[in-house]
Amino acid sequence: MMVPDTFEDAARCVCGRCPSKPEEMKGFYCARGESTKDIMKRGCICGECDVQIDYDLMTEYYCEVGAAV
Amino acid sequence: MSDTMKNLADAFAGESQANRSYLAFAKAAEDEGLAEVAKRFRVAAASETVHALNHLKVMGGIKDTAANLVAAMGGENHEHTSMYPGFIEQAKAEGNEDAKFSFWAANEAEKVHEKMFALAADKMADLPESTFYVCEVCGMTYENDAPDACVVCSAPKSQIPEFVA
Structure with missing residues (x-):
């Protein structure tokens, strides 16, 4: 399911706390698409995110695979 | 606009940019453990602020x-x-x-x-007293409460500290 890029959902996003998040301002990758940086996989916390639950998302590392569709 | 007024505007822009650059350079020096270098960047930044404000005042910008x-x-x-x-x-x-x-x-x-x-x-004078929060990562500004994650950059609440004037 696509995730709309709204402030309400962005405020629930946990990307900022993720150990794999690259050094960049962009986050909320399930809505905004993948990072252009290399992702060093140190764990993914998408599964802990209320956005993931509410939109029935099943994938991890949206920072690498791109926005949910 | 006279040449001098244009020069004041250019100088104001340049001094303002130098101030922010030097503060960023100071942080980089601190991260490298070079406290005395950082101090010099911060001293220069403070001086450039005075210059910028002087130029702005002479320009009639305040x-x-x-x-x-x-x-x-x-x-x-x-x-x-x-x-x-x-x-x-x-x-x-x-x-x-x-x-x-x-x-x-x-x-x-x-x-x-x-x-x-x-x-x-x-x-104006009837403004209620507010508390502000500024995201350290992207600069998003919040009044009276900060979200769990920044709505712009998803930085966690811990990186959206209360602004202290």
């Missing part, structure tokens, strides 16, 4: 608060309605993702700033 708020609103409005949207499109066209997000993040904050100034212009 008026009463009602006029200053109008000027501030105009600047913020220009940034989020004209300047940044054009910059974002250009960054997209050039495929510069970092620049696009940097512009977009600033653009979102400028909208908040314009509203903040508009309310201040409307209420």
